[in-house]
Amino acid sequence: MTAENVAPGTDSVASNDVAKPGARTPLVTMTSVNKHYGALHVLRDVNLTIGAGEVVVVIGPSGSGKSTLCRTINRLETIDTGTITLDGKPLPAEGKALANLRSEVGMVFQSFNLFAHKTILENVTLGPIKVRKLKREAAEKEAIALLERVGVATQKDKYPAQLSGGQQQRVAIARALAMKPKVILFDEPTSALDPEMVNEVLEVMTSLAKEGMTMVVVTHEMGFARKAADRVVFMADGQIVEEAEPNAFFTNPSSERARDFLSKILVH
Amino acid sequence: MNVIIDNFDLFFQGFLKTLGIGLICMVGSLILGTIIAAFRVSPVAPLRAVGTLYVNLIRNCPLTVVLFLIAFGLPTIGINQSYYFFGCSALIIYTASFVCEALRSGINAIPAGQAEAARAIGLGFTQNLRHVILPQAFRTAIPPTGSVIIAMFKNSAVLGVFGVSGDLLGNAIILTGSRGFDPVPVYLGIGFFFLMITIPAGLVLGYLERKAVILR
Ligand SMILES: Nc1ncnc2c1ncn2[C@@H]1O[C@H](COP(=O)(O)OP(=O)(O)OP(=O)(O)O)[C@@H](O)[C@H]1O
Ligand SMILES: [Mg+2]
Numbered sequence: 001m002t003a004e005n006v007a008p009g010t011d012s013v014a015s016n017d018v019a020k021p022g023a024r025t026p027l028v029t030m031t032s033v034n035k036h037y038g039a040l041h042v043l044r045d046v047n048l049t050i051g052a053g054e055v056v057v058v059i060g061p062s063g064s065g066k067s068t069l070c071r072t073i074n075r076l077e078t079i080d081t082g083t084i085t086l087d088g089k090p091l092p093a094e095g096k097a098l099a100n101l102r103s104e105v106g107m108v109f110q111s112f113n114l115f116a117h118k119t120i121l122e123n124v125t126l127g128p129i130k131v132r133k134l135k136r137e138a139a140e141k142e143a144i145a146l147l148e149r150v151g152v153a154t155q156k157d158k159y160p161a162q163l164s165g166g167q168q169q170r171v172a173i174a175r176a177l178a179m180k181p182k183v184i185l186f187d188e189p190t191s192a193l194d195p196e197m198v199n200e201v202l203e204v205m206t207s208l209a210k211e212g213m214t215m216v217v218v219t220h221e222m223g224f225a226r227k228a229a230d231r232v233v234f235m236a237d238g239q240i241v242e243e244a245e246p247n248a249f250f251t252n253p254s255s256e257r258a259r260d261f262l263s264k265i266l267v268h
Numbered sequence: 269m270n271v272i273i274d275n276f277d278l279f280f281q282g283f284l285k286t287l288g289i290g291l292i293c294m295v296g297s298l299i300l301g302t303i304i305a306a307f308r309v310s311p312v313a314p315l316r317a318v319g320t321l322y323v324n325l326i327r328n329c330p331l332t333v334v335l336f337l338i339a340f341g342l343p344t345i346g347i348n349q350s351y352y353f354f355g356c357s358a359l360i361i362y363t364a365s366f367v368c369e370a371l372r373s374g375i376n377a378i379p380a381g382q383a384e385a386a387r388a389i390g391l392g393f394t395q396n397l398r399h400v401i402l403p404q405a406f407r408t409a410i411p412p413t414g415s416v417i418i419a420m421f422k423n424s425a426v427l428g429v430f431g432v433s434g435d436l437l438g439n440a441i442i443l444t445g446s447r448g449f450d451p452v453p454v455y456l457g458i459g460f461f462f463l464m465i466t467i468p469a470g471l472v473l474g475y476l477e478r479k480a481v482i483l484r
Contacts, residue, residue, distance in 0.1 A: 103390025105388075106389075113384065117404050127390060127391070130399065131391060160483075161483030176388075179390065
């Protein structure tokens, strides 16, 4: 997984072999992960390594297990067998250690899930104050800087329901960033948005990617994948069917399943 | 009707005492009910079992039975207190089971994503309850909890019949019993003073309900 895999003379990921994390230090490692919902085998022997600073887009048909995969990484879903490690350490099962782990793994949901009874500013400061134990003043200062960065600082005293979907999702990104996470999981962050608001959210995500944030993004936004992703992971029926560099994946997928899927989402 | 004017003192003191009992029991049952509700949604199975058992036993028992069990049961295990203490305890224990269920309906009405988002930023179970779930559940649960509290003010009448002295019902029994007044005007007066508690309580409730609306 480390330097041995890298061809001599390459200091970064080789262009024809981006499906591997290459020289990056592995941050999240999933090994032989299996999960069932009753009789349904939702994750089938999933192996996936996400390098520090890498942006991985997960794509695949509805019900293929993309959300489940994402949610196992911060243990919102438990797994039956296999191991998941963050920074080399297995995910803790419960208690304080699990809460700490979750604070290191940000999550952005399709439906935003901002705390409905708290103002925008309070949404962003809650975690830093209660989990990172920052003083309110320091937390607010950080939060305002983050809200400025995602372009919603002027809304800080409003409640979530008073903001547009795009604004709410940008606040949700700020809330995740406020925990200073090692990796952020995005589960279809733009699918609940009106079309005219998709770009404002993708722009924030693209700039995060450029700044070196490690990201796992479940999305069908191919523009984003091409522009910002290092790797596309294609899932079907709970399995990772194909992993490739975005351009290669979209122009010339190697698996039949991926070709079939792309033909369906590309036909407009 | 002269009986009310002539004995206004007695009515008014009864009113104050009944109001006092109601307020103490309101605070007590809101606190106890919240604790039991936290038990019922806890990830710890034994706590959930305790919460479920509590609610199913207490809520399905008549208040008078709870009252007698406490008043006669506790002294046999060496807890000797006033009727006032026993009466309030029984009313709190009884009402808490209803408060718990009202709150739990409030908790269940919160979209699952709220608790999930709280877990995702690293809040533990109690932090999640305290900062995300309960503040929203309290607001959604204001109407049913309010009905429970108003019912409790009325149920407190049982305490006077049972022997707590000085409240509205206790004084009514003195007036119609040893003093021989006609029960009808006496109980019309008692009814009036109960309304003086429950109608304003309903108004406060309506106000809280309007104020606490959560936009979603
Ligand atoms: N809590 C659950 N209980 C039972 N089955 C579930 C649960 N959550 C998901 N599933 C099932 O597991 C499968 C994978 O679900 P998942 O949400 O991971 O798919 P997905 O790839 O994210 O799909 P979508 O594109 O529709 O979001 C689906 O068949 C789904 O119905
Ligand atoms: Mg999904």
